[in-house]
Amino acid sequence: MNKINVKKKQVLQIKGDLYSKAYIVESGLLRSYTIDENGKEHIFMFGPEGWIVTDYASGDEPCDLYIDALEDSVVIQIEKNTELDFDQKKFIKRIRVLQSRIIMLMSASAIDRYEHFISTYPTIVQRVPQYMIASYLGITPEALSAAKSQRLKSQK
Template sequence: MKKIKVKKGTILQRKGDINTKVYYVEKGLLRSYTIDEKGKEHIYMFGPESWLVTDNCDSKDPCQLFIDAIENTTINVASKKEVLKQDPDLNPILRRLNKMQNRIVMLMSSSAKERYEHFIKTYPNITQRVPLKMIASYLGITPEALSRVRNELSKKK
């Protein structure tokens, strides 16, 4: 790992970048966040001392998160490739973390309609197999809101 010092306000990663870095916070504070289409900021996590901060996107996909320093910060930086060379068993764990990160970011910044459309794409065969109240719970909305979304989408077909 390479030790670097970054000043408060330094952006280490932008949404849309191809992320290859893992940041270990030695001293200071990082944050990762996204900004939705309306310009609203949604903080995914803070990274204080001894925390690892990274965007868990696949190396071929654009990142979903910005990462910046909210204090003058000393970090150790390594590439994901280096980390995975040292411990290849981390790869399936990072893939699962990627899926969880995607879900959390979606719940924070997507509309109910967008969440439902994503659900249908992710689980095309499940909608007929589980009660709508379970789907609503998964999406973080009420069954009534899900009913409105489904009605809206059915009128567009």
């Protein structure tokens, strides 16, 4: 637990780092973000004074987020405990699901979301009415129907 000064634009964490840290922001401003396949940045959260910025989902696995400073900042760096107890691991799994859902909602088109849905929930496609899948994806049933028929065409 040591206090460090970071300069604007300084990078604190790269996606893929193994043992990620948490940062309590004393002053200044951090952000966490991802970069998608097209090289586009998607800001995940801002961290002004008093906030904690971290890849909540990372424990002993590689992290999903980049973290850098948007202003000169003073932060307290906490080494995250890599020995997580059972309950903590459960929470982290849930957070990971939510984070990936947010990234999907922010970056993927309706068709891509549908593809993603099929691979995460392969058994459910046949079990629920389509309008519910649309509701999960945040689109209309009509749009989903159109996406599906487009998909069939392009597969031929």
